[in-house]
Amino acid sequence: MFPLFKVRIPRLGRLDSILVLLLILSALAWLAERLAGWSVPGRGVLQFLAYIAAFLLAFKLLRLWIRTLLWRVRNRMILLFLFVGLVPLILVTALVGLAGYILTGQVAVYIATSELDRRAGRLQGTAAALVWSLRAAPAARRAELVNSYLTSAAENWPGLQARVLDSGRTTVFPPGAGLEPPYPPGRELRGIVRLGRSFYLVAHASSPSATSAVKPAAESVTAPRPKEAEKPGAASAQKQDQLQVILLQPLNDSYLAQLAPGLGRISFVTYRHRGAAESESETAGRTGPGPTLRVNEDVFTPEPGASPEAASRTPLPAPAYRFDYAVTWLTLPFPLERWREDDRETYASVQIQTRPSAVFRILFGQSVEVVQGVVIFMIAVGTLFLVVELLSLVIGVSITRTLTRSVHQLYQGTQWVNKGDFSHRIEVSGNDQLAELSRSFNVMTESIERLIEESKEGERLASELEIAREVQEQLFPKAPPVMRGLEILGVCNAARMVSGDYFDFVKLSEQRLAWAIGDVAGKGISGALLMASIQSMLRTQLSAAWGMSAAAGAEADTDGAVWRFPTASLVSQLNLQLYENTSPEKYATFFFGAYDDQHGMLTYTNAGHLPPLLIREEKVQRLDVNGMVVGAFPHSRYEQSEIALRRGDLVVAFTDGVTEPENEFAEEFGEDRLIDVVLRNRRRSPREIIDEVIGAVGHWTGRPELQDDMTMVVARRL
Known part of the structure; x- marks a missing residue:
């Protein structure tokens, strides 16, 4: 019988009998309640004890099954190869897969955020150029210059919105956009701002009418940064005749899809920053779906409500090969610009959903030949590793079969010896230590068989000698x-x-x-x-x-x-x-x-x-x-x-x-x-x-x- 099913159930001990009795009583109580409608007192406690008893009995049966399974040396050797060979291979494969997942996600996020930073810099440059153009133009031509400049810029920035403040006069682009002014008006905005459910790239450029210089954005718009303290009355310090330009680029589905074509789905996930004084129970009802992030001492909880509109609806690229799995990665939460000072503070993360093949295509400049070469190289290396692993498996199985066959033959030999049959011989093949052990077993059984024959012969001779002794005593x-x-x-x-x-x-x-x-x-x-x-x-x-x-008469006793x-x-x-x-x-x-x-x-x-x-x-x-x-x-x-x-x-x-x-x-x-x-x-x-x-x-x-x-x-x- 196959050893997996050859399990000998030992006799029940006292504890085992108690556990079985608990299971039986619990089953009877359940049947009485279900079928007859009886209310059995203490059924809950009895059921709890029955669960414990079932767990303990299952644990004992599992141990017994494992012992029976590992009784044969072959099964022990198989388990040894699994732990020594297969488990490290699985761990290395899992480690490589995890590293590939992390690397793919991080590279994809880097590609998307780098492009977003580059475009934020371009938008800031556009705003600064408009400021310099307005400064150089006469006051009478500035309104015409603003419309013509922004109309030309809108060709490169689809959906562009602008608000220009020049000597107390405000120009909104496109006309009738209904873009409310930021509060306070003099605040400098940069990065990403959220208006309602929409996200925008914001660029702010300003110049006093006399000598102010333009300050372009120098850091990433998605990088976490400390909250800057704003001095009260900073806006009032600005002169009313200050020149200000605010540009807003909507981060909608079509725009996000153009950040990195072919990369995958790009979206924003919003969070709330939980203060140190707020407990987890206080914010439990005000969080949305998704995991809570902990960065150092900061805790970010998902924002409740509907998902933001800043989410690319671009489908994931089709998998290029079988193990081209989907990767989801996001940046650390960064603070969004507040359009109004009294707006709620919100944090966001850029989330990327992509595949390793898409990242490879972007990294290698969309070169199909290079990507195919990398894939072929990886397939070749994987095939080589697989061949080496299969060769190792064949060698391991061969060695294991040699070991287990010799041990099994020795075990069968001992069973024959235990039955009193010393004529059984083990078939010996090879010149290793196990083969020598088998030869020694054959020599031993042959010697024992010869000794038994000699012993029988000795007993026969002893019996014959005993008969001879008895006969000689009669002589x-x-x-x-x-x-x-x-x-x-x-x-x-x-x-x-x-x-x-x-x-x-x-x-x-x-x-x-x-x-x-x-x-x-x-x-x-x-x-x-x-x-x-x-x-x-x-x-x-x-x-x-x-x-x-x-x-002759020599017997005469009386003649003297x-x-x-x-x-x-x-x-x-x-x-x-x-x-x-x-x-x-x-x-x-x-x-x-x-x-x-x-x-x-x-x-x-x-x-x-x-x-x-x-x-x-x-x-x-x-x-x-x-x-x-x-x-x-x-x-x-x-x-x-x-x-x-x-x-x-x-x-x-x-x-x-x-x-x-x-x-x-x-x-x-x-x-x-x-x-x-x-x-x-x-x-x-x-x-x-x-x-x-x-x-x-x-x-x-x-x-x-x-x-x-x-x-x-x-x-x-x-």
Whole structure:
């Protein structure tokens, strides 16, 4: 399922249950009021709490959805690229767009206001020229000069209005215009003046009849300027014979459209200046639509009422390209000239509505080739940026896919491992760190799979060894034989699950006992199998030899003769049979003895085994060695020896697992220490003697595990 919709809803907690309960109660109260018309007390509070509960639950679900969405590394990488790559690109694009918007608006305003200032200067020059012409002309010709001059000027200034005061005589142009005189009459007007709902460019030129000079306007008509203090009685200081010329150029739709042809729509927005003592609440009902402007400490509110007539109805230029957006910009509010001193103080801003392409056409002198070149250059740069961005996106997506694919494959691999399937392998491509990580995962699963197979094989072998151990325990004598004149006991402690040492007791009759001890070359399964073979061969040979002796009458227990079993012959047969049926490297040391309980006679053959010890009183005698180990050479010759056991004599047979264990200094336990332990415990039972010897060996090595199979047979003549 797509992770956007794979949202697992957790169990509701106590707070969540309360929130859901509030929503349910609010819904029930709403239904009761709507359907049944019941008035539920406290419904408003309940609804408010339900809104809070809905918000909290929505917030928790949103967090849960975001966590689920970002669970996959791929989604995290996509979000990372969005924040690292796309968000800065959007911010830069927005910054460039905002800068272009501001620059376009500011340039458009500059073009319009510069042209307006230039025309205001021309109008001021026209008024000044008329003053100088009137000063130079005789008084009788001045009226004719005024009409002819203004008629000629009206051709360049459509809708021009004028008021000329010459030596107390007033001339209004065009005749019958009804232009009221400014108050006070001597005030100097310049810039833009508002009469009713109309705006005018005003130019004022004056000259005393004697020496006054003309003052042309030197600053922008739309620039914010501080309010000039006018001295009371300034007008009265003017002489009545002063020459004054006031020119008014209407700023109507057609005139504003000619300021910058092709630029866009030009209009005026009027404001009221809110004084520092006026609060916002006091002027709230006296403002018109539009934003309130704050310039430093000054606050300008839109003027209520209808919009002024000084607004160009010229439509916006058609967009030259797709992103040729409309731009609206205006100047800072500037004070308008008051025609009468008691008129309300009004501020205005020049507002421009244009497009970047229109500004480009004006800046580059209406040159289509230049504009097209700029557009083509910008398109080329934008295309280059887009190609670089797409290339970066492709590279980023490729790297992201590599990362997420490797992580996803590793996740799937861990899921297979979690199910116990270690045969799953990750497809590896590349030579980066993630590819090496995938290879390491494959090597790890392969090693684990191999170890599991080895573990299974080990368990199988352990099971087989356990079976072999149980079988071998069945091969060892279950209990020592009971003889009237001999106490004998054998013990075998295996270093592993099964032992390669061997001991056996065969009670031939009430007076006859055959016993053996051996040490097979090798340990574990191979030694145990060879030990089982030796036991089987020995019992077969012993049964055959004992049968022949019984048939010859050798079993007569009442004749008083000493029983001497042919141990050498039996060991020779065992050697040959073992040699023929086993591999050359398999052999064993072997001690075989036949005991006559009636006479205490022990007949034995020692085939390369460690000589058993005969403890008589406090003396120690080592029994003979009568030949080579069995199974090594086919024609080895063996002899047999005899020894008569006295009452109290102790025979101790053992394997090298008793004498050869080493301590931490690599020193062997040795026969001397064995003899010392046996001599100190010679009067104790065979079981106690064996336990003391095993304990002494364990104390010597200092480790609980055995270094080799440890086997002992202890016999005492009673």
